[in-house]
Amino acid sequence: MNGHTTNTNATHIARRLTSIGFTVKRIVTVMDEIGEIVQAIRESLERSPALLVTSGGLGPTYDDKTAEALAVALGRRLVESEEALRQIQSKYGALELTPVRRKMATLPEGAIPIPNNSGVAPGIYIQVGGTDLLATPGVPREMESVLENFLLSFLRNKPALFYEERSFKVRGIMESVLAPHVTSLVKKYNLYIKTHPRGRELNEPYLEVQIAGSSKDKGELSARLASCEAELRDICVGMGGIVE
Amino acid sequence: MNGHTTNTNATHIARRLTSIGFTVKRIVTVMDEIGEIVQAIRESLERSPALLVTSGGLGPTYDDKTAEALAVALGRRLVESEEALRQIQSKYGALELTPVRRKMATLPEGAIPIPNNSGVAPGIYIQVGGTDLLATPGVPREMESVLENFLLSFLRNKPALFYEERSFKVRGIMESVLAPHVTSLVKKYNLYIKTHPRGRELNEPYLEVQIAGSSKDKGELSARLASCEAELRDICVGMGGIVE
Numbered sequence: 001m002n003g004h005t006t007n008t009n010a011t012h013i014a015r016r017l018t019s020i021g022f023t024v025k026r027i028v029t030v031m032d033e034i035g036e037i038v039q040a041i042r043e044s045l046e047r048s049p050a051l052l053v054t055s056g057g058l059g060p061t062y063d064d065k066t067a068e069a070l071a072v073a074l075g076r077r078l079v080e081s082e083e084a085l086r087q088i089q090s091k092y093g094a095l096e097l098t099p100v101r102r103k104m105a106t107l108p109e110g111a112i113p114i115p116n117n118s119g120v121a122p123g124i125y126i127q128v129g130g131t132d133l134l135a136t137p138g139v140p141r142e143m144e145s146v147l148e149n150f151l152l153s154f155l156r157n158k159p160a161l162f163y164e165e166r167s168f169k170v171r172g173i174m175e176s177v178l179a180p181h182v183t184s185l186v187k188k189y190n191l192y193i194k195t196h197p198r199g200r201e202l203n204e205p206y207l208e209v210q211i212a213g214s215s216k217d218k219g220e221l222s223a224r225l226a227s228c229e230a231e232l233r234d235i236c237v238g239m240g241g242i243v244e
Numbered sequence: 245m246n247g248h249t250t251n252t253n254a255t256h257i258a259r260r261l262t263s264i265g266f267t268v269k270r271i272v273t274v275m276d277e278i279g280e281i282v283q284a285i286r287e288s289l290e291r292s293p294a295l296l297v298t299s300g301g302l303g304p305t306y307d308d309k310t311a312e313a314l315a316v317a318l319g320r321r322l323v324e325s326e327e328a329l330r331q332i333q334s335k336y337g338a339l340e341l342t343p344v345r346r347k348m349a350t351l352p353e354g355a356i357p358i359p360n361n362s363g364v365a366p367g368i369y370i371q372v373g374g375t376d377l378l379a380t381p382g383v384p385r386e387m388e389s390v391l392e393n394f395l396l397s398f399l400r401n402k403p404a405l406f407y408e409e410r411s412f413k414v415r416g417i418m419e420s421v422l423a424p425h426v427t428s429l430v431k432k433y434n435l436y437i438k439t440h441p442r443g444r445e446l447n448e449p450y451l452e453v454q455i456a457g458s459s460k461d462k463g464e465l466s467a468r469l470a471s472c473e474a475e476l477r478d479i480c481v482g483m484g485g486i487v488e
Contacts, residue, residue: 175303
């Protein structure tokens, strides 16, 4: 929140979930304060998502408050999980489980600890109505480990959609010139097309064109993306653009 | 939202606002959909922040919907701003102002266009009660230009606080071992201390320790940070850590 760290965890989680057919609707970042975290969790649950993933706040320090915030948000007691304690003890080996280390095994009642292959703190999986709620650690490789273990063994409702994206670059066409064509192709193909300006609109226009979509039929989706990309490339070339 | 782009704009805005004494409370990322953007703006305004900054959605394409979303969220009409039109025309020079280009001058009634020195679309500044609402473009250098122009000439309520942060690195001490000391120093100095694990807790512990705080008195703040850092470094060295 002070700009010290860029939220690359959100990027990873969004990309991974998108790749298996989820549509990410919202990403929220809040301070390490119980009230702020509780409010954000509650607001998210009110939207009844299939999946809610949090990252950070599962470690041993005073500002690691996610388990407590989850308990408050869900109205559940905090209890020491035997399974989590077992996972944590196995990491520390002969070292004593001090209070701050035991803290990582204190989870909302009914939570399932998710193994962390890259660190100590287990992830926390809670079924809240139809929502799968997963809390992952904030250290990137630990977040990735917990997310993968969750997707592999615990995720209840895998989307029945395939996702695919393509992109190409075009030099020499202003975004404002391409815009009307993009609008009509979005309608024609029912795809998401986004032009990312990588140069300067006025004196060195350079665009990255991203085309993406979802479908229940993988073959149909690929064919639709290919047609759309071919038509858009032709338009760019026809306007004098250099397609890369 | 699909993980194609990491939100470095949020990092920049948070760091810049923190540096002048603001406390960033929440960062929200939503899809390019009117309903989602409107809901996020309304939820933010309900918290009555001194400042709300958005980024993205001001350009010429079909998915640039921020001006429209602001109008809906605030219950204001969209009107063509003469000043914005003048700024945009000056960029395109002799080129015709096509509909998609004029679109960038269509702002919620009462909005003030903020000059963009690095691109075409002006920023949008709206006073909503006590909240300064600033919409910036999504292209990073354009966002930065609009943000700086806004902070220099338009910001109403500059925080009366100074912010300072320091950090050091320590090798050989587990986060779970340092945690109780961090907790007591946070209380003693009323500062924010965060340990960022950069190594591995168990076999190669390596922490970046960040200490930060705000105060109305710059000298007092610096002295307090220095004392806290010195005490924490001593603790680390006393426990056999290698401080870098």
